[in-house]
Amino acid sequence: MQIPYNEELRPDTGLYNAKLGIWIFLASEIMLFGGLFSAYIMLRVGAPVWPPLGTAQLNIPMATFNTVVLITSSVTMVMAWASLKMNNFGKFKMYMGLTLLFSAMFLVVKYFEYSAKLSHGFTPAHDTFLAIYYTMTGLHVIHIIAGMIVNGYLWMPGSKMWKSNPERFTNRIEVAGLYWHFVDLVWIFLFPSLYLL
Amino acid sequence: MIELLGNLSEHLGLPVNASSHGHMLDQMNGWVHWLMIILFVGWGIFFILTLVKFGFLNKEKVDCEGVKSHAGTYGEYAVILFEAFLLVGFAVPLWSLVKTDLPDVTDETVEIRVVAQQFAWNIHYPGIDGKFGRTYATLVDEEVNPIGLDRSSPHGADDIVTLNQMHLPVNKQTIIYLSSKDVIHSFSLPEMRVKQDAIPGMSTPIFFTPIMTTDEFLLEIKGSAREGKGFEIACAQLCGNSHYRMRGFLTIDTEEEYNAWLDEEAELLEEEGDDDDW
Amino acid sequence: MSSQDHHEESFISKYIFSQDHKWIGIQYGITSLVFLLFGFTLMMVMRWQLAYPDTVIPFVGWMFEDGMLSPDMYNSFGAMHGTIMIFLGVVPMVVGAFGNYLVPLQIGAPDMAFPKLNMASYWTYLAGGVIMVYSFFVPGGAANSGWTSYPPLADIATTGQTIWLFGMVFLITSSLLGSMNIIVTIVQLRAEGLTWGRLPFFVWAQFVTSFLLVLAFPPLEAAGVLQLMDRLAGTSFFLPSGLVVGGEILNVSGGGSPLLWQHLFWFLAHPEVYVLILPAMGVVAEIIANNTRKPLWGYKSIVFASVWLGFMSFIVWAHHMFITGMGQGMSLFFQTTTMIISIPSVIILSALFITLWGGKIRFNTPMLFALAFLPMFGIGGLTGLPLGLAPTDIHLHDTYYVIGHFHYVVAPGTIFAIFAGIYFWFPKITGKKLNEGLGKIHFFFSLIFINGVFMPMFIQGLAGVSRRLADGGVSYAHAAGVLEWNEFMSMSAWLLGVAQIPFIINFFMTIFKKVDGVADPNPWQSTTIEWTDTTSPPLGHGNFEIAPVVHRGPYEYSVEGASEDFIPQTKK
Amino acid sequence: MSHDDIQHHVKTYIKVFIALMFLTLLTVGASYIDFDISPQFRSGAIFVGLAIASFKGYMVASEFMHLNNEKKMIYWVLGLTVFFFIFCLSIPVLWEANLMGDTNFEQSPPKIEGGHH
Numbered sequence A: 001m002q003i004p005y006n007e008e009l010r011p012d013t014g015l016y017n018a019k020l021g022i023w024i025f026l027a028s029e030i031m032l033f034g035g036l037f038s039a040y041i042m043l044r045v046g047a048p049v050w051p052p053l054g055t056a057q058l059n060i061p062m063a064t065f066n067t068v069v070l071i072t073s074s075v076t077m078v079m080a081w082a083s084l085k086m087n088n089f090g091k092f093k094m095y096m097g098l099t100l101l102f103s104a105m106f107l108v109v110k111y112f113e114y115s116a117k118l119s120h121g122f123t124p125a126h127d128t129f130l131a132i133y134y135t136m137t138g139l140h141v142i143h144i145i146a147g148m149i150v151n152g153y154l155w156m157p158g159s160k161m162w163k164s165n166p167e168r169f170t171n172r173i174e175v176a177g178l179y180w181h182f183v184d185l186v187w188i189f190l191f192p193s194l195y196l197l
Numbered sequence B: 001m002i003e004l005l006g007n008l009s010e011h012l013g014l015p016v017n018a019s020s021h022g023h024m025l026d027q028m029n030g031w032v033h034w035l036m037i038i039l040f041v042g043w044g045i046f047f048i049l050t051l052v053k054f055g056f057l058n059k060e061k062v063d064c065e066g067v068k069s070h071a072g073t074y075g076e077y078a079v080i081l082f083e084a085f086l087l088v089g090f091a092v093p094l095w096s097l098v099k100t101d102l103p104d105v106t107d108e109t110v111e112i113r114v115v116a117q118q119f120a121w122n123i124h125y126p127g128i129d130g131k132f133g134r135t136y137a138t139l140v141d142e143e144v145n146p147i148g149l150d151r152s153s154p155h156g157a158d159d160i161v162t163l164n165q166m167h168l169p170v171n172k173q174t175i176i177y178l179s180s181k182d183v184i185h186s187f188s189l190p191e192m193r194v195k196q197d198a199i200p201g202m203s204t205p206i207f208f209t210p211i212m213t214t215d216e217f218l219l220e221i222k223g224s225a226r227e228g229k230g231f232e233i234a235c236a237q238l239c240g241n242s243h244y245r246m247r248g249f250l251t252i253d254t255e256e257e258y259n260a261w262l263d264e265e266a267e268l269l270e271e272e273g274d275d276d277d278w
Numbered sequence C: 001m002s003s004q005d006h007h008e009e010s011f012i013s014k015y016i017f018s019q020d021h022k023w024i025g026i027q028y029g030i031t032s033l034v035f036l037l038f039g040f041t042l043m044m045v046m047r048w049q050l051a052y053p054d055t056v057i058p059f060v061g062w063m064f065e066d067g068m069l070s071p072d073m074y075n076s077f078g079a080m081h082g083t084i085m086i087f088l089g090v091v092p093m094v095v096g097a098f099g100n101y102l103v104p105l106q107i108g109a110p111d112m113a114f115p116k117l118n119m120a121s122y123w124t125y126l127a128g129g130v131i132m133v134y135s136f137f138v139p140g141g142a143a144n145s146g147w148t149s150y151p152p153l154a155d156i157a158t159t160g161q162t163i164w165l166f167g168m169v170f171l172i173t174s175s176l177l178g179s180m181n182i183i184v185t186i187v188q189l190r191a192e193g194l195t196w197g198r199l200p201f202f203v204w205a206q207f208v209t210s211f212l213l214v215l216a217f218p219p220l221e222a223a224g225v226l227q228l229m230d231r232l233a234g235t236s237f238f239l240p241s242g243l244v245v246g247g248e249i250l251n252v253s254g255g256g257s258p259l260l261w262q263h264l265f266w267f268l269a270h271p272e273v274y275v276l277i278l279p280a281m282g283v284v285a286e287i288i289a290n291n292t293r294k295p296l297w298g299y300k301s302i303v304f305a306s307v308w309l310g311f312m313s314f315i316v317w318a319h320h321m322f323i324t325g326m327g328q329g330m331s332l333f334f335q336t337t338t339m340i341i342s343i344p345s346v347i348i349l350s351a352l353f354i355t356l357w358g359g360k361i362r363f364n365t366p367m368l369f370a371l372a373f374l375p376m377f378g379i380g381g382l383t384g385l386p387l388g389l390a391p392t393d394i395h396l397h398d399t400y401y402v403i404g405h406f407h408y409v410v411a412p413g414t415i416f417a418i419f420a421g422i423y424f425w426f427p428k429i430t431g432k433k434l435n436e437g438l439g440k441i442h443f444f445f446s447l448i449f450i451n452g453v454f455m456p457m458f459i460q461g462l463a464g465v466s467r468r469l470a471d472g473g474v475s476y477a478h479a480a481g482v483l484e485w486n487e488f489m490s491m492s493a494w495l496l497g498v499a500q501i502p503f504i505i506n507f508f509m510t511i512f513k514k515v516d517g518v519a520d521p522n523p524w525q526s527t528t529i530e531w532t533d534t535t536s537p538p539l540g541h542g543n544f545e546i547a548p549v550v551h552r553g554p555y556e557y558s559v560e561g562a563s564e565d566f567i568p569q570t571k572k
Numbered sequence D: 001m002s003h004d005d006i007q008h009h010v011k012t013y014i015k016v017f018i019a020l021m022f023l024t025l026l027t028v029g030a031s032y033i034d035f036d037i038s039p040q041f042r043s044g045a046i047f048v049g050l051a052i053a054s055f056k057g058y059m060v061a062s063e064f065m066h067l068n069n070e071k072k073m074i075y076w077v078l079g080l081t082v083f084f085f086i087f088c089l090s091i092p093v094l095w096e097a098n099l100m101g102d103t104n105f106e107q108s109p110p111k112i113e114g115g116h117h
């Protein structure tokens, strides 16, 4: 049994299944982070001073560095897809590897950030600002890890599909890429909301 | 006709109304229920007719076009109009009347605070000076000072705090500042048509004017199942295992009775103060 | 997303980790029936407490200390009844079972767009269910802060609440996966010629429902994460400063907002109630069209109305929060949207009524349930109006009136539609019709007793009796006049339980009944694709020998000049 | 998409990359400038910060995620989502402004030596 439109496009919608699927998934992700941002706003509006007195000073240089890292990983991700489109599997391997490398770098920096905060007693329980900071960035980190698992799979074992079904493999990379750019996009908003404003 | 329409509320089994605004809410409730009954009966008749006519009698031919008249559509417009009427005519003005147009405080206004907790109502009267003392969470002591009142704060010395006993004078505008110590409760006075969530971290004003004393009320309910039981404060929001018996008592006094009660409480306070320094 | 052509399937891949939407639909169906029965049983136990407080519960009393439900237990059972009925019973039934089984068949697709995801969604659901049931056995018992789990109460509740939150995360994830799948399937896999205007209304209802799930559930997931943080990491998202619980200052930073939870919760939970009703309306519409032998009256307008309903359902949520202290502006907004949202329901119901006019009505069991749905949903919907207007809600909020309102929409509403659907599509699934005689007994007794349970709730509610009272209102004087109804309602509830026995017997009897010869593939003479070109019961993975091509609309019944009184959608 | 198209895309990606880098530095820089009329609400800074973030987000979405050239169906889905998203964000704010109750009534309790008990 064959499900239609897994790789070819359905004429009236112009889409293959997974493309629509990922966008609907991203729509739900938008609402997920929407709920969190809504919480952030409500806490902020309700607080007499924001950030609350005595809270931790977040590390802006570190976060800026991380922003740069994540944006770069987004670019390498889209380059990985473009390489496949240009039939250059070797370049794909390189770009995808870079994407993974940058993602890992992001996590390492994040680890240092967290541990620096925690070691000074700035736990989530300290105040509502830190609570929302840990929750939002934590959820974002989980998204990064999930993305790395998918990307890692497509980079190594999953890339065998390039031989058997290049069309479909390219689609998979596009879909993984869409997710990855979304994770990047969330960070683009988290960064100013939590660190700068 | 209007009389009759408005009076449907008297047949809904609502509790006796004892506040000045209550009858307006009841009347609105009556109107809404009229709309509901008309719609239900109207469609119900159509429904039964249809089932009889096309279910049991007519078994030959199907009329695919079905209903040709536009009665259904007109019905829908009628519903829309009625709902708009309810919104504009009742809902909006009534909401400000009973919830948001906080009356000005005058000499005649009774102001009290109610602090809910698991599972009791603390009633806080400002005392003779008419001003509330400050309260602090750190001062809370369930035995002697459940609301954490600071007796040494400027207006705190004469404040009266009762447990589950709320007295109010009849025919006086009352403002209650409602809050909670722990979880969300809901302050409900069914006969006053008052209900308001008591949310911790928030102080919400409610206001109403009782128009019936407890004695009058007891007379009114003579012969009913609750004979002999006066007004009560109910908790309408799940707040823990004893939510079901988080019951307070409300007594509506005449002016004289009320003042006498306040004096009595003030005396009690003084006696206590002698052997207990705050 | 597998596309490998498989050979012989093993038992495990065929029946346990199946990727066939039909089998997954059946898995969903059976599991949710069990949960429905479980949720109902909890309530039957609770109803004993309400009718005869302080007496030992018969049959199951030995399970509890003193043979009675303690107030804590009562609250646990109440919260779990709500949760189980909604998230483990009705939603998996109407979306998971009906949606999964019927949508691909009705649109002529070979399967769901993502079969593996479909399988994952069932197993995630089951995991969520197991977690929820497990919570009864942790110290302190299952969650006991209501299905609404309002903090601060839920924040300081026993361990059961944590388990409840974990369970919810699973259930939400499952619903998200399932509904994504349904949307993509409907958009991408419709058969040739099956335009949007030719979709059966049921498919439209599933489409709108899935969007509600995809967009409304995530904020609750976010809220769930925040509550988990509050409970496990000691944060104070929902805890304001200065809380004193049981005489002790709560050791938290404070600064949070209890109302934040209510916003996020109702942002989901209001659309959620339309998730419960829309597929039910879809089922009822299919059955009514089929059994009046008539096209649905006003197909376009009810499709439009259901889309509108879905859209509006996102912007009415605060009508559950009228008495938290909102000002004029917000109350005006939410009352208005609430009144507006009642209009599409009126349109859909009117259209269904009008469809009956001029038809040749067949009173078989599915049709009886579908017909009863209409006035029953009518009562439930109409009693939503006084709740939706803020001033009248002051008196009715959190009373049994609310309980009556929503049970009329979910129990004789949705549950009846589910029964109708089961009786209607049972021959599709098994090749055998359920017994009509038993079916009618099931129907008439259910109808009588379900009204016996819920009608008196309006009387109690109008008298001001609060909900969630472990003693049914004995403590309150203002409940005294209507207290005697408790016994009547409980009796009705147990008899309603008894009335389910013919159904259960019927269900299993028919499954195991042997019949000779080939089953009639289209026993109801229906037009939609699931009855044509496939065998009943369907065999194996994959739906159609030849991909169907659709030539006409979904309800071509009694067409002038046709040889039979229906023309299948696939007929030229 | 043909080979040339892709080549063209790649050029755009590089340009967007550079722009994003620049904007990141800009937003960090801007956060040190005081745009505010009142120190309480910091509305100026919030506006500038979010404006830059939105522009960055727009570039990622339109270029990397190809939203500048997508199919109708996807625009529908996203349009709907964005509508509800904005709703979900704005109501809490409006709500706070329209609340009858007073959320800041309880001043933080003084730290009393020894506390109670």
Ligand code: HEA
Residues within 6 Å of the ligand: B039, B040, B041, B042, B043, B044, B045, B047, C148, C273, C274, C276, C277, C319, C320, C338, C339, C341, C342, C343, C345, C346, C349, C350, C374, C375, C376, C377, C378, C379, C380, C381, C382, C384, C385, C387, C388, C389, C393, C396, C397, C398, C402, C405, C406, C409, C410, C414
């Ligand atoms: C399937 C579920 C479902 C449905 C469809 C609805 C539909 C509606 N609901 Fe209900 N509601 C719930 C489930 C549902 N609700 C639940 C579960 C709760 C409580 C949650 C909790 O607190 O635990 C609740 C609570 C609830 C409240 C909060 C009450 C309170 O806590 O104080 C409100 C207030 O506005 C409300 C309003 C409405 C309205 C206006 C509709 C409208 O959409 C209804 C529109 C329908 C009609 C107007 C009917 C049309 C009728 C006819 C055309 C005539 C029929 C005549 C014959 C058949 C003869 N509902």
Ligand code: HEA
Residues within 6 Å of the ligand: C033, C034, C036, C037, C040, C043, C047, C078, C079, C081, C082, C083, C085, C086, C090, C145, C146, C147, C148, C276, C403, C407, C410, C411, C412, C415, C450, C453, C467, C468, C469, C470, C493, C500, C503, C504, C507
């Ligand atoms: C979909 C939702 C749903 C459904 C269907 C029901 C169904 C029923 N509910 Fe409930 N209920 C809720 C959702 C639901 N409920 C919610 C959300 C609450 C609020 C909880 C809270 O306060 O937090 C509530 C609360 C609630 C209360 C109030 C408790 C209180 O406030 O203290 C009561 C009281 O009588 C009640 C009763 C019933 C009864 C008698 C039924 C009956 O109609 C049940 C009928 C059930 C069936 C008919 C199913 C039969 C199943 C089978 C026969 C399966 C057969 C199996 C096989 C063939 C394998 N419910």
Ligand code: CUA
Residues within 6 Å of the ligand: B117, B118, B119, B184, B185, B186, B235, B236, B237, B238, B239, B240, B243, B244, B246
């Ligand atoms: Cu307090 Cu319920």
Ligand SMILES: [Cu+2]
Residues within 6 Å of the ligand: C269, C270, C273, C316, C317, C319, C320
């Ligand atoms: Cu609602």
